[in-house]
Amino acid sequence: MLDVKNLKVRVEDKEILRGITLSVKAGEVHAIMGPNGSGKSTFARALAGHPGYEVTEGSVTYKGQDLLEMDPDERAREGVFMAFQYPVEIPGVNNAYFLKAALNAKRKHQGLEELDAMDFMALVKEKAKILDIDEKMLLRSVNEGFSGGEKKRNEIFHMAVLEPALAVLDETDSGLDIDALRIVSQGVNAMRSPDRAFIVVTHYQRLLNYIVPDYVHVLSDGCLVRSGGRELALELEEKGYGWLEAAPRLGSGQAVVGARK
Amino acid sequence: MTTTTSTPAWVEERRAKAKARFAQTGFPTTRQEEWRFTNVAPIADSNFPLAHGAPQHAASLVNSVAVPGSVRLAIINGQFAAGLSDLSALPKGIRIASLRDGARDATDGIEQHLGRVFSIDTHPFAALNTSFLDDGVAIMVTRGAVVETPIHIVVVTSGDGKGVVAHPRTLVIAGANSQVRIAQTFIGAPGDVYFNNAVAEVVVEEGAIVDFSTDQRESDKAFHVFNLQVHVEAKGVFASHAFSTGSRIMRHDIGIGLKGEGADCTINGVYLADGDRLMDTHTSLDHATAHCTSHEIYKGILAGKAKAVFNGRIIVRIDAQKTDAKQTNRALLLSDDCTINSNPQLEIFADDVKCTHGAAVGQLDEEAMFYLQARGLNRTEARDLLLHAFAGEVLDGLKIPELREQISATLFSALERDVRASTALSPGGL
Numbered sequence: 133m134l135d136v137k138n139l140k141v142r143v144e145d146k147e148i149l150r151g152i153t154l155s156v157k158a159g160e161v162h163a164i165m166g167p168n169g170s171g172k173s174t175f176a177r178a179l180a181g182h183p184g185y186e187v188t189e190g191s192v193t194y195k196g197q198d199l200l201e202m203d204p205d206e207r208a209r210e211g212v213f214m215a216f217q218y219p220v221e222i223p224g225v226n227n228a229y230f231l232k233a234a235l236n237a238k239r240k241h242q243g244l245e246e247l248d249a250m251d252f253m254a255l256v257k258e259k260a261k262i263l264d265i266d267e268k269m270l271l272r273s274v275n276e277g278f279s280g281g282e283k284k285r286n287e288i289f290h291m292a293v294l295e296p297a298l299a300v301l302d303e304t305d306s307g308l309d310i311d312a313l314r315i316v317s318q319g320v321n322a323m324r325s326p327d328r329a330f331i332v333v334t335h336y337q338r339l340l341n342y343i344v345p346d347y348v349h350v351l352s353d354g355c356l357v358r359s360g361g362r363e364l365a366l367e368l369e370e371k372g373y374g375w376l377e378a379a380p381r382l383g384s385g386q387a388v389v390g391a392r393k
Numbered sequence: 394m395t396t397t398t399s400t401p402a403w404v405e406e407r408r409a410k411a412k413a414r415f416a417q418t419g420f421p422t423t424r425q426e427e428w429r430f431t432n433v434a435p436i437a438d439s440n441f442p443l444a445h446g447a448p449q450h451a452a453s454l455v456n457s458v459a460v461p462g463s464v465r466l467a468i469i470n471g472q473f474a475a476g477l478s479d480l481s482a483l484p485k486g487i488r489i490a491s492l493r494d495g496a497r498d499a500t501d502g503i504e505q506h507l508g509r510v511f512s513i514d515t516h517p518f519a520a521l522n523t524s525f526l527d528d529g530v531a532i533m534v535t536r537g538a539v540v541e542t543p544i545h546i547v548v549v550t551s552g553d554g555k556g557v558v559a560h561p562r563t564l565v566i567a568g569a570n571s572q573v574r575i576a577q578t579f580i581g582a583p584g585d586v587y588f589n590n591a592v593a594e595v596v597v598e599e600g601a602i603v604d605f606s607t608d609q610r611e612s613d614k615a616f617h618v619f620n621l622q623v624h625v626e627a628k629g630v631f632a633s634h635a636f637s638t639g640s641r642i643m644r645h646d647i648g649i650g651l652k653g654e655g656a657d658c659t660i661n662g663v664y665l666a667d668g669d670r671l672m673d674t675h676t677s678l679d680h681a682t683a684h685c686t687s688h689e690i691y692k693g694i695l696a697g698k699a700k701a702v703f704n705g706r707i708i709v710r711i712d713a714q715k716t717d718a719k720q721t722n723r724a725l726l727l728s729d730d731c732t733i734n735s736n737p738q739l740e741i742f743a744d745d746v747k748c749t750h751g752a753a754v755g756q757l758d759e760e761a762m763f764y765l766q767a768r769g770l771n772r773t774e775a776r777d778l779l780l781h782a783f784a785g786e787v788l789d790g791l792k793i794p795e796l797r798e799q800i801s802a803t804l805f806s807a808l809e810r811d812v813r814a815s816t817a818l819s820p821g822g823l
């Protein structure tokens with residue numbers, strides 16, 4: 133589904149990603165861990181197509197297409213979704229109205245009929261119920277005045293409605309209380325399917341108890357330095373990132389996925 | 394009802410006085426403080442003849458903006474047009490006349506107020522309008538009457554492709570404790586060049602509530618000058634909501650005098666300009682007495698090489714204790730080549746008052762744009778949504794729902810026009 137080869141990304145003249153290679157197949161869940169500032173969000177935002185992140189080298193192929201050639205909205209309509217680490221507050225834009233516009237943009241792109249207000253509300257109510265979302269959040273402006281946890285839940289809610297093929301969740305667990313973490317994880321698990329893939333960025337092994345990954349990768353200083361199965365997360369929990377520094381670094385261009393499974 | 398009586402002497406007199414005044418001052422120049430950023434030489438040099446008769450497309454233009462369920466008053470090239478008006482929904486408690494008939498028939502209040510709500514000394518274009526004082530509409534709301542039906546004035550200006558000038562005029566007298574909603578739409582044939590020099594005077598008597606909306610959608614080649622001058626007496630409430638998407642050069646002078654204690658007013662507006670258009674709004678709020686409140690929000694959206702001027706003057710006179718005045722003025726610049734000159738002008742002579750003002754000029758929030766795009770909206774859709782949210786605060790204040798829908802829809806198409814011009818320049822634009 134996703135093939136990232138030697139991806140190098142620069143932000144404001146600073147090289148942040150220094151050659152990432154990663155292959156994600158449909159049905160898989162990949163976790164990305166790594167210290168603060170190592171480039172996890174940069175990777176997520178580069179995949180989503182943020183204009184401030186300049187790709188200087190490498191390639192990203194998504195479902196056989198050159199992802200880097202697409203505008204952010206095209207990527208979204210093609211089924212790429214990123215849950216923001218810091219969801220943006222947009223005063224004056226109604227959450228439900230926006231979500232309906234986003235869903236219909238995607239449906240139109242897929243050649244499906246656009247949903248009318250009634251059908252959309254029915255869909256949204258169903259998804260809101262699964263994720264235990266207060267319907268009042270739908271009537272408010274996008275993320276405006278939402279608590280940290282509400283913002284994260286709203287991101288997952290958007291994901292549930294838009295039903296992407298590839299979902300990149302950037303620290304969606306940070307800021308969630310224990311119950312919310314469980315509910316959100318259940319929501320994600322319910323969406324796992326043979327034709328959908330997830331990239332889950334997290335600092336906490338706890339999340340991976342709920343959303344069990346097929347692979348765990350460690351990003352450090354702009355490079356993937358280690359890949360393994362879920363036991364790598366436990367090892368990290370125990371030892372921290374320090375021990376990786378000493379370990380030999382995986383070079384760019386090397387196929388790292390599945391190396392340790 | 395047609396009478397053959399000639400123009401009353403008092404009208405002749407006011408005209409002559411204004412004519413003499415304008416002959417003395419002429420068109421304002423950029424050397425004058427009030428006109429520093431707005432060069433009206435293209436208007437002064439145009440020398441358009443006075444518009445006569447009804448243009449070809451008058452009926453379709455009027456119909457294109459009709460507000461269902463309202464009383465409609467058409468002013469075509471400065472003249473009240475009974476044939477294109479619709480008074481069938483005219484409720485009790487309100488009298489409407491063409492200004493010419495009203496003046497001739499000595500209808501209550503017209504002689505007392507016409508040309509008296511503002512000073513021709515400080516408003517050269519209003520003086521020019523008055524020197525051609527001839528026709529328009531007069532709306533008199535009876536004391537205590539609550540008029541539910543909206544009154545919609547449609548002002549059409551067109552010389553059928555030839556440049557013309559018109560001086561339409563509106564007078565509203567809302568009797569004590571009456572209530573009325575009035576809207577005024579300025580429209581012309583797209584691409585037509587003309588000069589529309591309009592004046593509206595509104596008298597809000599004690600305890601009356603008047604809501605006044607303006608939809609300026611003139612031809613984008615037109616010159617549009619509009620003076621809205623208002624007196625609000627004790628406990629009266631007046632609100633102006635102005636939406637401007639048309640004309641090549643626009644100048645709005647909105648002057649509100651809070652003349653009696655406990656009066657309240659709102660002056661809100663949204664303007665949109667692209668190309669090399671110029672939109673100038675001067676508001677002047679005169680807190681003349683104590684315990685009055687005022688609220689002002691203006692929002693501008695500029696693209697291309699457009700220029701905007703916003704001057705918000707608030708005078709708090711020495712007796713106007715306990716005044717509460719709030720002014721906000723924001724602008725979004727969608728290109729690097731547009732400019733705004735924004736100037737809050739507070740003149741406070743009383744000591745126990747609350748006056749706040751804030752101005753902000755910025756660009757579209759690119760993080761918000763990315764968020765919306767990352768969910769699947771294209772750049773134009775994302776921009777429309779953000780711009781609509783920006784204008785929403787003012788749009789939501791419109792008290793005539795059908796008009797709100799209509800303006801909201803045109804705002805969108807005007808946005809599309811403006812946005813297309815600037816999208817080509819921005820990164821990530823198609």
Ligand SMILES: Nc1ncnc2c1ncn2[C@@H]1O[C@H](COP(=O)(O)OP(=O)(O)OP(=O)(O)O)[C@@H](O)[C@H]1O
Binds near residue numbers: 146
């Ligand atoms: N717009 C920017 N301008 C300058 N530096 C930036 C910008 N965006 C990111 N960076 C830098 O890039 C590096 C990687 O940032 P990134 O947000 O990808 O880290 P992260 O791994 O997601 O960290 P965290 O775990 O704290 O979320 C950091 O050093 C950060 O300061």
Ligand SMILES: [Mg+2]
Binds near residue numbers: 172173174217302303
């Ligand atoms: Mg991050």
